[in-house]
Amino acid sequence: AREARAARERMDALHAALADGPVTDVVSVGIGGSDLGPRLAVDALRDFHDGRFRVHFLTNMDGSAAQHLLQRLDPARTAGILVSKSFGTQETLLNGGILRDWLGGSDRLFAVSANTGRAEAFGIAPARVLPMWDWVGGRYSLWSAVGFALQLAIGRKAFAQLLDGAALMDRHVREAPVAHNLAAWHGLFAVWNRNALGAATQAVLPYDERLALLPSYLQQLVMESLGKSVRADGSPVPVSTVPVLWGGAGTNVQHSFFQALHQGTDPVPADFIGVIRPAHGHEENHRALMANLLAQAEALANGAVHEDPHRHHAGGRPSTLMLLDELTPASLGALLAMYEHSVYVQAVLWGINAFDQWGVELGKKIAGELLPAMSGQSQPSDPITRALVAEIRARR
Template identity: 50%
Template sequence: MNPTSSLPPLLPCDQAPEWPRLQALFAAQGRAFDLRRAFAEDAGRFAHFSQEAPHLFADLSKNLWSREAEALLLALAQSCRLAERRDAMFAGVPINTTEGRAVLHTLLRRPKGLALPGDLPQVAHELAQVHATLDAMLAYAEAQRADAAITDVVNIGIGGSDLGPQMAVLALEAQHIAGKRFHFISNVDGHELHTTLQTLCPERTLFLIASKTFTTVETMTNAHSALAWFAAQGGREVARHFAALTTNVAAARALGITTTFGFWDWVGGRYSLWSAIGLSLAIAIGAEGFRALLAGAHAMDEHFRSAPFAANLPVRLGLLDLWYRNFYGFTSRCIAPYHAGLRRLPAYLQQLEMESNGKRVGLDGKPLALATAPVLWGEPGTNGQHAFFQMLHQGSDVVPLEFIAVRTPTHPLPGHHEKLLANALAQAQALMQGKVVGDGHRDFPGNRPSTFIVLDALTPAALGALLALQEHRVFVSGSLWGINSFDQWGVELGKVLARDLEPRLASGDATGLDASTAGLLQRLRRPGRA
């Protein structure tokens, strides 16, 4: 395909000719599918349903699908013109139709000067701007790394301006520069900011205010409080101790913040780690490490863009997600990273998938006939084993589980990593095999599905590839459902209502409110207010 400025046509999955064939196949073998029998009957099952991808390996063999089901799903993706929509995204076509925007987060990790087939004319100009901003941001990061006077870096943001950099900074803590601590403030609840400020000295702290528009209520409330604390503590040189990750340079300057790094309207918040929003990470791991993160993500981009669907890991995962959601009716998916550094990955993936695909209408704005995004949840292993794994093994609901393991440890302690990996392998094995002893309390039904992803080491490149993989699988399922995965109108109504309710908490005016909201408002007002 050679994309143009027009959006390529999309055939929703339930209108594809393969859909009734998939329904018939599921009726014949879906509920009766048994993983243990599937392995016994197919000696090549592991080889077929596992694959190498950039910087990682994935085993999809312990999932409830046959080769026939996968083949039909792959044909479905072709019929739905998934390749055309993917190519349109990479080329800069405005596939975010409700906002009239391109979706070019992949451009943030594309090498300088690299042109792809079908690029729209403006892409080369945008790529040059991306690298100019990247170079300036990384130079600033290196300067902060070299400044021994700065011991604390505080990132103030919310949503993608917090979840991405916080998750990545924690994941790559083994690569951190010595002598600096990193803090992340997102919640408008002042408790979070207040307790952090008590541990800081103004002359040794750098604040990063991360807000594209510089109008996000939570971020700006925290930013103003941080500035007030800085002044009250005798802090001088706001321009030295505050930087803004924003396109609203004028608003930042009005607060005395002169160092700014911008990004573009084709970067959604949940896809912004790769931009200046990643400055805290760049300070933590350095310019070389940050460029390695981008390179790992770009390698996965190229895999998604060029690999045949049958060997394309984001496509296979996205099709599996659709198979589980729309045929098995599974309503959630559990994420279990078996590495403590990835402890914030489930929260990051929650935003990525549920904010992207938590939609009930298609591109035409009309209600869909199909269910869309599942609920994502999880905790690191082995913690989860002592919390919710009971339900995964013996509960009444089947929940697909996604294991993420790292072959090489990031610590020198003997014995720990072998126990960790053994537990990951054992849990996946137990979910599939089960055990029947004739005592209902101790019987495990087995046949519970899981995916197993292996990183050789938790490096910046491997993390970049893992995150890009998850981005693209979300794109695949969203495209097949026929929704716009790149807007998030669902978060707006509550923001509007909050602006009305905030002054009412002071005045007590409940005029026009429903009885529940009015009653709760009075209950929440602080004593002593009229």
């Protein structure tokens, strides 16, 4: 707790120093858990931005992302935050190098990392490095200094409200009996859908455009945490574990994949999320939005009998509907914390470790071995990869 309070104080001090200067735009450079949580929250809480900073995100190592973002900004009025626990993440260092060169140096670069030495070697002074501890997994790190970009967007008070909302859910999960425990019920439903009903996928369907990035955030939280086939003790898991999680914002998605949800051969459990009181005054739009939200959940559950088999809807397709009174920093914090706790419930029931990701590490390792091959300095050992590298190099 003392370390966390000290980190918050340093965040506040750096925030104040930036606010006193000429910077108007901040580029947050990270990937995975160093990007998805802050990006979601900055977008979801756009109605709470205090207007002092415009926050942008740079994640993919594809150089076109950096090119298109930086051409819209002024280097004299831009700062950057590099977020990487190890400060060895390839995507972050590549994009950070582009940003550093574009800024003309590292004086307006900040870092969030557990490796101060590497950040300093990159040119970022220790005074501008916020801590990220080894015991904080990236996909669970929004509440830490990884949320610095979010704090710059919404201000210190609103960021504190986000943390308060998460803490409220933490207390609920810790103290409420299972029969009244939101995260326990959510986790139990998820395991039931996967193992009893055999559902191989799970849809997340927020009926609020501000939550459009929630499915992407939850893809990492859920699938990276629960995508395991062995238990924590190394023995095989005897049942199926994580489903493929996907989704999008309603009502847009009603016109893309909802046909398959209603009449496809494989039932897809769904989480519907709605917001009762919007942050706009377009009441007719919101009434229609909420009517569509409720209608879709009802249609999946009840179906519709019709003598024409093409118009028959079997129903019996499971969904969970969650309603927020409003989308605020506190309610978003509570919602995301509930999903975190649900993941832990599922991990306990399956006996797996929700806090490693060796599958991700394998891909990184092979990519590192292949990088010299892309410039002709070595030959891949795998024959198919070797042929593909040769084809790529021949076409450059």
